[in-house]
Amino acid sequence: MRPPVAIGALGGTIASTSSATDGTEIVPTLTAQRLAAAVPGLAEIATVRAETLAQLPSPSLDEPTVMRTLAWAQAAVDDGAHGVVITQGTDTLEESAYLLDLFWDRPEPLVVTGAMRSPQAAGADGPANLLTAVRCAVAEGSRERGVLVAFDDELHQARWVAKTDSMSTSAFRSAVFGPIGRCVEGEVVYGVPPGRVPALRVPPGQRAGDPRVPLVATYLGDDGYVLEALLAGGLDRIDGVVIAGFGAGHVSARMADAVGRLAGELPVVFASRTGSGPTGRAMYGYPGSEIDLLARGAVGAGWLSPVKARLLLWALALRGPVGPADVAAEFELRGRP
Structure with missing residues (x-):
């Protein structure tokens, strides 16, 4: 049959x-x-x-x-x-x-x-x-x-x-x-054996579509204008932000200031816009580097692309407000091979 x-x-x-x-x-x-x-x-x-x-x-x-x-x-x-x-x-x-x-x-x-x-x-x-x-x-x-x-x-x-x-x-x-x-x-x-990361649970009674998680891509000369606009517009309708950064997840020094202020209010995740490779952890130390962004409270996406980092943060927000420790733990688990 x-x-x-x-x-x-x-x-x-x-x-x-x-x-x-x-x-x-x-x-x-x-x-x-x-x-x-x-x-x-x-x-x-x-x-x-x-x-x-x-x-x-x-x-x-x-x-x-x-x-x-x-x-x-x-x-x-x-x-x-x-x-x-x-x-x-x-x-x-x-x-x-x-x-x-x-x-x-x-x-x-x-x-x-x-x-x-x-x-x-x-x-x-x-x-x-x-x-x-x-x-x-x-x-x-x-x-x-x-x-x-x-x-x-x-x-x-x-x-x-x-x-x-x-x-x-x-x-x-x-x-x-x-x-x-x-x-x-x-x-x-x-070519590889079966195996996967444990699935998230869909919250009972949760209306799918509630979370709002913008994806912001940085660019040459970026002064943080978009993040500043989010801050100025009020954060009551935003559940988190994902940043598609340069290289291993870097942003400009001016944008880093906005990242720090935003991370004090809600989850901020930085990812690499390159299309391949992970975010860094401990290589660069200038303002806007991975070390600096982590110190300001942002979370690295690891190997996840910006669009998939946004979806993971959206999925976490579907369960309700999430703290920095929970976001960091989930990205550590799901953002690595």
Whole structure:
């Protein structure tokens, strides 16, 4: 008997079609059932239950939609699914996958995938990616790995994967640690043993979407204007701030002053905007360096990218106000390999 797999569709390029003769101006229109029906050989791998959860372009996804998707995926597993596949747009896929991963507490695989080319395009990659994702969802070796991203026959951990190209079908990469597996001739092969960081608990009765955690990227000549504006505007509607800093998480001396004042009021996390490598701990000592920011009460994101550091801080804030010690402990646990 073929193992049952639940497929939830959120929209994106993988589900987008065009009414134009040249195939431009695509928008999400295809249902989950039509996506699954278009994949050759899928019925030979799994018994699929496909459901359309949303038909949104990737930039319009938000945390409440992802949290509802999480609840749907958990219910699908509790109802007997051997694994779950989520299809969505690629622009926010690395973020959705990581937010799901933070709360995914089941041993069954939850696999996220999408496409860079629409179904009407020559060489559409959606069917192949969906087939790989389902193969991953039914593979015994995929259990106890948290949320995975399947793209271009590669399997990535949600914590490390990022979209690194705006157009290529090989857009997703795990810059430092690489993919953890591949799908070769229909077989899912992993190069590392199972294992994951314990999942966070969703607070009972908490309305997903309450926290507000801005992400501020620094730049040449940054004088801290944006952080000063946040301070001046009042912090009653902000639950924390993540800063995408230079190099190992550095900011200018003037911005460091604003970081210190902000960190006295709410959690501030600094991450590296480079796309690879961790924040520093003890190398530089000038104003705005990692040593200086830590001394001012900010927390380093470790190996997490700025967008994923923001999601972790958002997830922590979902449980209510969090102190500096709790934030530091969670980033120490989840921001390292």
